[in-house]
Amino acid sequence: MVVQALAFYAFAAVLISAGIMVVVSKNPVHSVLFLILCFFNAAGLFVMMGAEFLAMILVIVYVGAVAVLFLFVVMMLDVNFTELREGFARYLPIGLVIGVVLLIELIVLVSGAIPIGKASGPVAKAIAKQPSGHNTEMIGRLLYTDYFYLFQAAGMVLLVAMIGAIVLTHRRRDGVRRQSIAKQTARKSSESIRVVDVKPGEGL
């Protein structure tokens, strides 16, 4: 239990401080890197809660794709971040108010002032039906059997997204010199190398 608690506090502390660093660091590239650190620690917390599937998704999707995309945007586009930062002081009060409201909500929830009842009616029935087991396995079982149709349909949606991205952005440019692998491999040493007898003192 002690190890678990220590791990929890370690993950949580790094998560929160990395989160703060995302907001305050001057260099946007550092912000993105701290964001990635956040995701890893959140994934650690998920694993501790027994939600290993969410943890994997967080690492694969958010770190592997979304954060890398952010990094690309930050590095490729010339966004002036000092300008973006100018409104910071102006929006600070509103941000603080929202933060305080969220904090109060959390405190009320944790203090137990509002009793959190058990699910009743149809919801309770739906929860009771859930079989136990590793959640990755359970999701896999459902996805490829009961929800097979939706799985396939979601695949079609992704296909459309891919076609759409290509149709709307891909342009054929003229004068691009492409690598021709066939030509490259068809070259023989006899065509491309010749031995020249260079006389000393004369050069070619």
Add this chain to the structure above:
Amino acid sequence: MGFTFTEIMPAWPEIFLACAAMGLLVLGVFMKTGAARSISWLSVLALVATGILEIVVVPDGGRVHIFNQLFVADVFTTFVKCLILGASAVGIIMSLGYNDREDIARFEFPILILLATLGMMMMVSAADLISLYVGLELQSLSLYVIAAFRRDSVKSSEAGLKYFVLGALASGMLLYGSSMIYGFSGSTNFLQLAKVLDADASAGIIVGLVFVMVGLAFKISAFPFHMWTPDVYEGAPTPVTAFFAAAPKMAAMALFISVLVGPFGNLVAQWQQVLVLIAIGSMLLGGFAAITQSNIKRLLAYSSIGNMGYALIGLSAGTKDGYSAVLIYMSIYLVMTVGAFAVVLCMRREGRMVEEVKDLAGLSKTQPAMAALMALFMFSMAGIPPLAGFFGKFYVFLAAIEAKLYILAIIGVLASVVAAYYYLRIVMTMYFTEPVEDLDRNVGPELSTIQAIAGAFVLFFILFAEPVVQMTNQAIASLTSG
């Protein structure tokens, strides 16, 4: 849970269409240049084949649920899907000449239409809130892309972006509503919901239902969720606009019917009041806002908003006759709209598209046949007997009166009188003003054929109104059989 290939027979058309779209995509990539035209015709062929398959596998009577009750097939879905497939095929054919001339002929266009059609078919067959959403998203995503298909034009890109942003908002509303419904009932399945929900449902269910209706009303561009329609219709390439006005409207309306009648059948009293407001708003807006429009695409956009209002009258009646009136109305609307847009696609002068109503001036003298057909479509939309449009309106008003929704019917009649003004203004421009400049004549045989067929349907609908009514009645009977 597993299933065999024969068990999922009702979904064969969808599976075929998905495979055809993917196969043609690969073919298009390998063919490289000049693939657009052949891929388009092959796509039309695929749509026709899907339609035939659809008729072959239709379950006779009753409803068949497959894929763990996520997918449903019956006479109703078959009827609607055949109309959608036809409208999509016509949409591809209408785009051929336009895309060539405007230099946007790319093979992805027909494939995106195929995938949009697949999405529509999945919407129509949805038997669960999740499959509803996935189908809707497949359809919408394809439509966003083809709205912006002419990517070098600012207007087309704007149309695509506007449609995308507002569509995402509508999807969000729909999802929020679905989550409320799931939270308060414990199921997303239509059969289950129909069992659990009764007339005195909790407030959470009703809030969820209203949000789902908002999402669907957006898709059929009914008041007050219509604001995207005129801009998107004006900005998108004209054949795309023609497609938007036809097939997706049919699919969304069918989905509207099946959602309200199926899982929420016991909550008629609740959704009826919402629908009555939406219907009145759409009819009035469609009538009055169109008067000041000079661009014919915008005008037809407002006209389609109005038409959705009339169709919703039938749905708000909450009776079987009302639902079948919606199907009749939508079928007729489909043909009229396709015909009118086939004429709009012919409006070219010196090789460039013109879109103003005044460009039609004197068309009766320069191209009498096309003017006569356009006049026919306009008279029909205005609801003048004995043309098809009259029957559409007649059946929905009849259903409203039988359901004792007198005010709705009266407002509907008044709004259609207002709408008749701008339809007749187009006819007047064509027949009673002097031609300014001639429109181009070589429009290609596809468009004239489509105009002629649509014209014949509108003119002779009175002769085969009876079988069409029977067919819709049968469709609704199978939908409500549970």
